[in-house]
Amino acid sequence: MYLGIDAGASATKALIVDRKGKVVSYAIVPSGINFKVSSQKALEKVLKSSGLSLKEICYAVSTGYGRALVKAEAHSSEIICVSRGIHKLLPSVRTIIDVGGQDSKAIRIDEYGRVLNFAMNDKCAAGTGRFLEVMSNLIGKSINELSRLHHKSSKPIRISSTCTVFAESEVISHISQGSKIEDVIAGLHQAIAGRIFNMSSRIGFEKDVAFTGGVAKNEGFVAALSKKTGLTPLLPEEPQTVCALGAALAAIRKYEESISHAHL
Amino acid sequence: MSLPRRRSRILQTTRKIGELIMTYFSKVSDAKSKGKPVAWVTVFTPVELLYALDIYPVAPEHFGALCSARGFIVDYLEEAERCGYSESLCSYSRCSLGYVLSGMNGIMPPPDILITFRNSCDVYVKWWQSLHMHLGTPLFVGETPYVLAPEDLDNYVLDYVVKQLEQLIEMAEERFGLRFDMEKLVEVLKLSDKASELWFETLKLRRFRPCPLGGRDSASDIFPLVVMQGTEEAVSFYEELLREVKGRIGRKEGVIEDEKFRLLFDGIWIWHAFDLIKYFEDKGAVFVYEPYSEAWAYRLDASEPLESIARKILSMGLNVDIDIRIERFLENIKQYQIDGAVFFSNRSCKTWSATQLVTADILNKKVNVPYLLFEADMADPRQYSEAQIKNRIDAFIEVLSES
Structure with missing residues (x-):
């Protein structure tokens, strides 16, 4: 074994x-x-x-x-x-988008699974699982709830800041202005998806594309990233x-x- | 299970750089105490002209790199930040401003004149104006139009820079009661050209396998080209270096014993994390080519002294079109048989970093060179995440092993 x-x-x-x-x-x-x-x-x-x-x-x-x-x-x-x-x-996957706790990465592989090229987030936490953890603590919803509430949103808010700390205060101000929690959540997912999309675009999205990493278990995020990239990603059973x-x-x-x- | 440690070999000549730097600074201090003027210059300012005028140049950028490498830059950076200079400003600029604001109690003697040419960086102008504001020292700002291709340099642009060199000479003569001597300049230019010739020849020898001169050598060995261009000392240093490198080639001796990957490094070195180069070497990867190392040398024509200096200022790598830079990359990837490219995206130097993504992309598509791009700051250790960068390096080396 x-x-x-x-x-x-x-x-x-x-x-x-x-x-x-x-x-x-x-x-x-x-x-x-x-x-x-x-x-x-x-x-x-x-x-x-x-x-x-x-x-x-x-x-x-x-x-x-x-x-x-x-x-x-x-x-x-x-x-x-x-x-x-x-x-x-x-085996058909040629592009992997992996979002973990501290890193997000996009990897291009060949038909033998060998790495051709990769891109990673810069040292900042925005665009990683940590970003979602910080936000879920802030709004008092578990990561599982984020996934569930995402789909209830009809009007996602727009998070303009790329910095986790600034985004946190943006979220606070949206909530205090009466935005719905599901719209905030969907907005957060869109923000992180946007960031990952930009990073991954550097290496391109050759098909098939798979999402992996802990954050790929969050359906809301997967939906936001699929929408942003215009792709139907393959998801392993346990990303x-x-x-x-x-x-x-x-x-x-x-x-x-x-x-x-x-x-x- | 870990990889066996390989012995990295820094050249004997490189080991003399530290002493050369200290001697240099004490020479400038001596000159200053004897009443000779000291100039603070931005790098890629024509120091040859200053030597011909008997003015001693020091470069705050070099001082910043030195403070960073020796681990005492943060005090200066924080002093500048306390006085209102933004953390997003170039760390070299914050270092020298912090040095000035904290009383200049270091090896860099206070200036009698501040000189800059805007050829490689837009921050230079405001930075030098700020120094001028704090110190009250005379200021000379030279303007260099952006050139698409050095060979297309038209006479109008060249004349414009030559005129400014004449103004600089006039200003120095007036301020310090000096007399400019064209014959002396010709002598200085010949020495400068010789040092450049020797350096270019040495760099070319890195095409050999195994590579005889690594990143830690090239990063240190440029010092005499930064502020000692036109001195005898610079020439003898590069003569000695070339001899030693040729000796290594004769013995088929490389920087590392088992050379697996030959890499290109794009950017300024990370002075506070100099050991990163060794980290690559321990994994069998050696740096064989850097645009940064080449940037310091330029072949001068002593028969046309001022025009030649003007050409040098205008042709500086960051003052030319990106297509020319990419062509150089492609050519050198072939010449130096490069397996992978490392791009250091520098928070301080946007002029350098702005074009990296597009460059990396083109290299990858055209010649299929895998690349690694990471972000840090050349001199500010507070903007550096060691674990993350090493993690990327590990992955990159594994990718190279697969291809």
Whole structure:
């Protein structure tokens, strides 16, 4: 069995595959401030749900922000892991738009799942999951509610600021002026979609296009981004674990390499 | 499991730069104490003309880079910000303004004259006017029209800049009681041209595999071209450098032992995070070409002294059309066998960064060179996110490994 751990800025994901790359089980836990703790928790959880013991894991690859802090045989960047993961799940995909807790990225891949080019958000948090987290705290709605309320909006507000902190005060002023909460939510989704659209346009949208990352679980955001790009995106069943899957697939490859080296 | 650490090798000659800089500053201070005028200049101002007039130039931009690299720039930046200069202003400008506003207690001696030519940056004019406002020192602002192509430089534009050089000479003669000597200028120009010739020759040797001179070398080695153009010291430095680089080529010795990727770097270096270059090198990637390193040298024709200086000022890379710059990129990607391009989008330098996205896009489409673009500030360490940038570098190196 092979393990991929994606220690992301917001959530830590652990995923186990068998020798053929089939997903056995996965677990998602909040990252908190200590990646060592969160990755340990995710590992325990995934072992428990799969009924496997640590001894049965041949090789582990870590990815994500905290990858260097996670106990694993090797680590790899999210760009590569997301690409490998999506290629396994949806081989027709050529463009990936991945929106995570702290990063958003657009990746172009070829028919073999190899990365051709990528673009990432600049260091600012606008256009990432963090932006939505800040806003959901502000308006007192959970991320799940954001998704539900989005579709009730008939007149989304327009957020003009690109800065998370400024956007926060904009939202406050809209709410105090009596804007409906669903219109605020839809406006926020449009704002983040607009930002991601601009970034992704740098590398182009070759079809098929897939959305991945934790934020792709937010239907409101997916709707806003689909509208903005004019695309019908492919969505993996569990968008949040695509990167961990890529890491687990890398673990198979690396394990096989290490075996063949050993025989040389 | 981690990659084995590779030994990075900075050239012996490069290691002498620190001392050369300190000697230079103490020489200027000595000259100042003997009553010789000191000029604060923007880079790409003709320092050759100043040397011929016996005026000692220092460049606040270079001072900013130095303060940033040595880790004490933030005090100056904050002083400027406290006095009302916006955080969005160029960090070099904030550094020198903060230095002036906090009493100039550093290695850069106070100026007797402020000189700028607007060839590479629009901020120069307001920046130098602000320095003038705080210091009351005489100010010379030279205007350089934008040129589409240096070879199309018409006489009208050239005459216009030559006229301004004559005005600068006149101003210096009047203010400081100096006498301009054309023969001396010719001598200085010959030395300047020699230093440029040597530097160009050295840079060309980076086409060899493995590359003998890396980013940490080229970033440091430009110093003598910034404010010492036209001095004997600059020429002997570049002679020594060229000798050492040739020696490396003879021994087939590279910056890194296992050269995997040859990269282009576009932008000013990030002085406070200089180790980023080493971070690339540790991953088997070496910088072999930077427009920034080339920008400092220019072949001068001593038979036409003032015209030649005017051509140099006007042909500065940021004063020419973007198509010419892109052509240069394409040509050099071939010449230097470049595998990938790194674009540093600089918060301070919009003049440089504004064209990067379109350039990167064209390179990617025309010659299929993968690129990495990240944002930071060349001198302000507060506008820098190390983890995020390293994360992008890791991904970029993996992309290069795949192609």
